[in-house]
Amino acid sequence: xxxxxxxxxxxxxxxxxxxxxxxxxxxxxxxxxxxxxxxxxxxxxxxxxxxxxxxxxxxxxxxxxxxxxxxxxxxxxxxxxxxxxxxxxxxxxxxxxxxxxxxxxxxxxxxxxxxxxxxxxxxxxxxxxxxxxxxxxxxxxxxxxxxxxxxxxxxxxxxxxxxxxxxxxxxxxxxxxxxxxxxxxxxxxxxxxxxxxxxxxxxxxxxxxxxxxxxxxxxxxxxxxxxxxxxxxxxxxxxxxxxxxxxxxxxxxxxxxxxxxxxxxxxxxxxxxxxxxxxxxxxxxxxxxxxxxxxxxxxxxxxxxxxxxxxxxxxxxxxxxxxxxxxxxxxxxxxxxxxxxxxxxxxxxxxxxxxxxxxxxx
Numbered sequence: 343x344x345x346x347x348x349x350x351x352x353x354x355x356x357x358x359x360x361x362x363x364x365x366x367x368x369x370x371x372x373x374x375x376x377x378x379x380x381x382x383x384x385x386x387x388x389x390x391x392x393x394x395x396x397x398x399x400x401x402x403x404x405x406x407x408x409x410x411x412x413x414x415x416x417x418x419x420x421x422x423x424x425x426x427x428x429x430x431x432x433x434x435x436x437x438x439x440x441x442x443x444x445x446x447x448x449x450x451x452x453x454x455x456x457x458x459x460x461x462x463x464x465x466x467x468x469x470x471x472x473x474x475x476x477x478x479x480x481x482x483x484x485x486x487x488x489x490x491x492x493x494x495x496x497x498x499x500x501x502x503x504x505x506x507x508x509x510x511x512x513x514x515x516x517x518x519x520x521x522x523x524x525x526x527x528x529x530x531x532x533x534x535x536x537x538x539x540x541x542x543x544x545x546x547x548x549x550x551x552x553x554x555x556x557x558x559x560x561x562x563x564x565x566x567x568x569x570x571x572x573x574x575x576x577x578x579x580x581x582x583x584x585x586x587x588x589x590x591x592x593x594x595x596x597x598x599x600x601x602x603x604x605x606x607x608x609x610x611x612x613x614x615x616x617x618x619x620x621x622x623x624x625x626x627x628x629x630x631x632x633x634x635x636x637x638x639x640x641x642x643x644x645x646x647x648x649x650x651x652x653x654x655x656x657x658x659x660x661x662x663x664x665x666x667x668x669x670x671x672x673x674x675x676x677x678x679x680x681x682x683x684x685x686x687x688x689x690x691x692x693x694x695x696x697x698x699x700x701x702x703x704x
Contacts, residue, residue: 373627388598408596415593431632446658448470456542468656469530471652472652473529474556477524480523482635484521509526523567527563534553590622
């Protein structure tokens with residue numbers, strides 16, 4: 343589930359971001375500590391080997407290798423390659439979030455345009471929304487491991503109430519090797535057409551509105567499926583990974599403190615560890631965001647959305663259909679000039695409206 347910290351940074355202050363550094367869940371420390379521990383262990387193992395194990399002649403060989411690695415590891419363009427890759431991954435991550443379909447808009451259209459308070463009208467509205475949620479579940483179970491573990495087969499989807507046994511037989515009996523996420527949407531479109539024939543939808547424009555919304559929902563499901571199908575080219579991911587790991591492998595030798603070295607004999611490579619933390623952390627960010635439908639701390643909570651979508655859909659098309667509060671005159675009915683109240687805590691936010699920087703120039 344995505345870790346939200348919006349409340350913590352709502353108002354900027356001296357320690358606004360510093361407080362975030364103390365969090366563990368979803369943090370860079372949780373992602374990086376194993377890699378950092380391995381790097382530090384290897385670094386100090388080589389340092390111990392150089393200081394206490396090697397003979398004098400082998401120390402000179404060790405020092406030559408160390409100087410060679412230090413001089414030439416700057417040729418690896420790790421900052422450029424990694425920065426561009428992370429930018430690409432973050433943009434792709436945001437596009438995937440924007441592509442997630444929500445059936446609530448369709449639910450409002452169905453509630454407003456598909457009329458009838460009898461059992462059949464209610465059944466049509468609920469079934470159309472259930473079909474949209476079913477399509478969503480089939481799509482997500484194809485691309486999200488967490489959803490797949492929850493709904494590994496069509497039987498589990500039927501048991502959860504997204505699909506009926508007769509519908510399961512129909513969808514399982516279709517002779518196609520392709521993903522069947524679109525099938526419930528075809529059923530939903532057919533129900534819209536039937537409702538029009540029965541006079542439950544008043545005009546063809548309303549039918550077009552509903553069909554367009556179904557097609558938009560299908561398009562977003564297809565977009566998510568395409569994101570899962572076509573990823574960032576493997577060769578690019580390999581180049582970035584090799585660049586980062588080879589850079590720090592060379593640092594294991596190149597950043598050792600030598601007896602006659604430029605910086606003297608020191609024991610703690612502070613800036614090397616800092617560089618590892620930043621560059622390897624950058625790579626871990628890309629690794630986490632590359633597929634936001636997995637099980638990392640910051641991945642999207644798709645199972646939560648599945649629960650929310652079905653409940654909201656039924657609430658809108660069934661519990662709230664043609665229902666609204668009684669129409670009563672509002673408190674400003676007899677006046678066009680009024681001031682909205684502010685609480686004492688919000689008084690400092692009450693300001694004069696901006697009417698233009700040149701408005702009062704004479």
